[in-house]
Amino acid sequence: MLRYVLRVGLASVVMGGLMANAQAREVSTAFGEVDVPDAPTRIVTLHEGALDTSLAVGVTPLGAVTSRGVDTVADYFGEYTDLDELQIVGVPRETNIEAVLRLEPDLILAPSQLPDEQYQLLSRIAPTVVPDADGLTRDGWRDEARLYAQALDKEEELERVFGDIDERAASIKSRIEEAGEGGNAYVVRWMPGGPMVMSAELFATGVLAATGIEAEDGGLVAEGRPHSDVLSLENLSQIDGDWLFLATLNEDGEQALEAARQSSAFERLDVVQAGHVVPVDGQVWSSTSGPLAAQVILDDIEQALLQ
Known part of the structure; x- marks a missing residue:
C-alpha cells in the first residue's frame, strides 16, 4: 500500500x-x-x-x-x-x-x-x-x-529569540544569587513504575545551569543515556539535593507520584522537608526541546525560586 x-x-x-x-x-x-x-x-x-x-x-x-x-x-x-x-x-x-x-x-x-x-x-x-x-x-x-x-x-x-532567552536566564540567575536560593538539583521523571533520574546533559538541565542551578544525576545515568533505570523508593536518598524537579508525562505518572508522596521514604527526604520539590510538566522538562520550551522552564524556575 x-x-x-x-x-x-x-x-x-x-x-x-x-x-x-x-x-x-x-x-x-x-x-x-x-x-x-x-x-x-x-x-x-x-x-x-x-x-x-x-x-x-x-x-x-x-x-x-x-x-x-x-x-x-x-x-x-x-x-x-x-x-x-x-x-x-x-x-x-x-x-x-x-x-x-x-x-x-x-x-x-x-x-x-x-x-x-x-x-x-x-x-x-x-x-x-x-x-x-x-x-x-x-x-x-x-x-x-x-x-x-x-x-x-x-x-x-532565531538569534533574536536566543538573545531573549539568554538575557532572561542571566536575570533570573542574578536574582537567585541575591535571594540565596541557588544550589544543586535533580530532574526526575516519575513513571508508573517509579522515578527515573534524567541525565545532567539534557536540554532542561542546561537551561537550569544557565540560571545558576547545577543539575546532577548522582552517577545513576550511564554515559550517553537520557535517564537512569527506575529507582526503588528505598533508594530515593540518592536524589536528595537542594531542589527536586519532578516531571510526569501523563495521568498515570501523576497517580504514581501521588502514591509515592504518601510513603515515608519520600517524606523523609531533606528536599521534601525544605519544601523544595517542584512539580513540572514532563513533556517540557524531560521530552521536548526548543526556544519556547526553554521559556516554559524559565517560568517554572522563576515561580519556584523567586515567588
Whole structure:
C-alpha cells in the first residue's frame, strides 16, 4: 500500500516540489547537502524540537508527531498555534509516511535519530532536513534549532529569540544569587513504575545551569543515556539535593507520584522537608526541546525560586 501511495502521490508532489525548488538554498545535514526552497510554506515537523523552533520563529507547520505519553502535541504549543489545525503524522520514532505525503509538504524537518530507511522515503516526498547530532549535550538543542531555522530561512529571527532567552536566564540567575536560593538539583521523571533520574546533559538541565542551578544525576545515568533505570523508593536518598524537579508525562505518572508522596521514604527526604520539590510538566522538562520550551522552564524556575 505504501509503495502504491508513493507512486501515485509523488506525481503531484514532484511537480510542486520542482516549482518550490526553482530557487533553493543548500543546508548541511546528517545525510549530506540538501537543497531546500527559499520560502517554504508547507512544512511538516517530525520532532518536537523542530515544531518548537518553527513556532518560535513565526512559522506554523501543517503537521507534527505527537509528544511522548499523549496522543497530541504538548499543551504548551497551544499558546502558539491552533492544535485542532495541526495534523498528527505519527509518534516519536514512528512516522506515518502516508499521512506526510497527503500534506504535500515542500520541507520536512526531522529528528537526528531518523533511520536511513525512513529518510529515503521522506526525501522522495520533500527535502528532508536531519540534524547531525553527536551524543547528548546541554547545548545540542541550539545547534538543532539553528539548522531548522536555516532551512526555514529564519536564522536572524532565531538569534533574536536566543538573545531573549539568554538575557532572561542571566536575570533570573542574578536574582537567585541575591535571594540565596541557588544550589544543586535533580530532574526526575516519575513513571508508573517509579522515578527515573534524567541525565545532567539534557536540554532542561542546561537551561537550569544557565540560571545558576547545577543539575546532577548522582552517577545513576550511564554515559550517553537520557535517564537512569527506575529507582526503588528505598533508594530515593540518592536524589536528595537542594531542589527536586519532578516531571510526569501523563495521568498515570501523576497517580504514581501521588502514591509515592504518601510513603515515608519520600517524606523523609531533606528536599521534601525544605519544601523544595517542584512539580513540572514532563513533556517540557524531560521530552521536548526548543526556544519556547526553554521559556516554559524559565517560568517554572522563576515561580519556584523567586515567588
